[in-house]
Amino acid sequence: MQQLLVGERIVKTFGAGDEKRKVLDDVSVEINAGEFVAVMGPSGSGKSTLLFALSGMDGVDSGSIRFAGVDLAQLNDNALADMRRTSMGFVFQQPTLLKNLNILDNIMLPSLRKRRTNRAQVTAKAHMLMEKTGLAGLEKRDITQASGGQLQRVGICRALMSDPQIIFGDEPTGALNSTAANEIMALLGEIHRTGTTIMLVTHDARVAARTERVLFMLDGNIAGEYRPGAYDATRDDLKAREEGLAAWLAAMKF
Numbered sequence: 001m002q003q004l005l006v007g008e009r010i011v012k013t014f015g016a017g018d019e020k021r022k023v024l025d026d027v028s029v030e031i032n033a034g035e036f037v038a039v040m041g042p043s044g045s046g047k048s049t050l051l052f053a054l055s056g057m058d059g060v061d062s063g064s065i066r067f068a069g070v071d072l073a074q075l076n077d078n079a080l081a082d083m084r085r086t087s088m089g090f091v092f093q094q095p096t097l098l099k100n101l102n103i104l105d106n107i108m109l110p111s112l113r114k115r116r117t118n119r120a121q122v123t124a125k126a127h128m129l130m131e132k133t134g135l136a137g138l139e140k141r142d143i144t145q146a147s148g149g150q151l152q153r154v155g156i157c158r159a160l161m162s163d164p165q166i167i168f169g170d171e172p173t174g175a176l177n178s179t180a181a182n183e184i185m186a187l188l189g190e191i192h193r194t195g196t197t198i199m200l201v202t203h204d205a206r207v208a209a210r211t212e213r214v215l216f217m218l219d220g221n222i223a224g225e226y227r228p229g230a231y232d233a234t235r236d237d238l239k240a241r242e243e244g245l246a247a248w249l250a251a252m253k254f
């Protein structure tokens, strides 16, 4: 399989003097094109920091990050922002949406900010994504009137507008009840099946069990990895995957 994202010997510290803390401590990681990866680990182990570093949202002290063969350190701020906008999608625990815009406009907004935008094409694409993600009919709905699961779908549609090669998710199901979380994971599974690479930080073993590879972070490094199996798991073997992952996490003392 072809590598899409490669982090080598990443070190990242926060603070200074006595407060100085190495949050990423010589982390190396490779993500292949088309993979579905979860990052788990105790609170404060560096999961979000790793995600931010790999996506170029935050700089690192040392080490290298290559995305699609491009060393992020070689890009200036504009080129890096461009790469994030065109090739990466981001889904957070709570999507940052504008309250004075309806669902459709929230999905379209980042795409309309780009130069040389064809509004009709952007609108058609937003409608297509809303259809695919079960939001059809809610175009004009005020976002204050949408459920948590619907808002997360809006965030996912927005992330998909640029046809990203990779989607980074930081606890994308963290604010949802289990039904909505399952629906969002099913949706991410469908997106993955179309070839999009996905990397999710999650505390939820049921979420991680639906991915192909689970990285376990401890004290700023990857302490181990587990493969629940190929993604196209049936409902029947999901339970077995969850049990297998739970046993592995217990062995990792999580």
Ligand SMILES: Nc1ncnc2c1ncn2[C@@H]1O[C@H](COP(=O)(O)OP(=O)(O)OP(=O)(O)O)[C@@H](O)[C@H]1O
Pocket (backbone or CB within 6 Å): 014, 015, 023, 041, 042, 043, 044, 045, 046, 047, 048, 049, 050
């Ligand atoms: N901007 C920052 N400035 C200072 N310290 C930070 C900053 N961002 C993160 N940290 C610290 O780095 C450590 C790792 O944070 P990070 O958010 O990566 O952990 P995490 O594993 O994602 O945790 P959680 O599961 O609680 O979200 C924590 O101790 C955190 O307080």
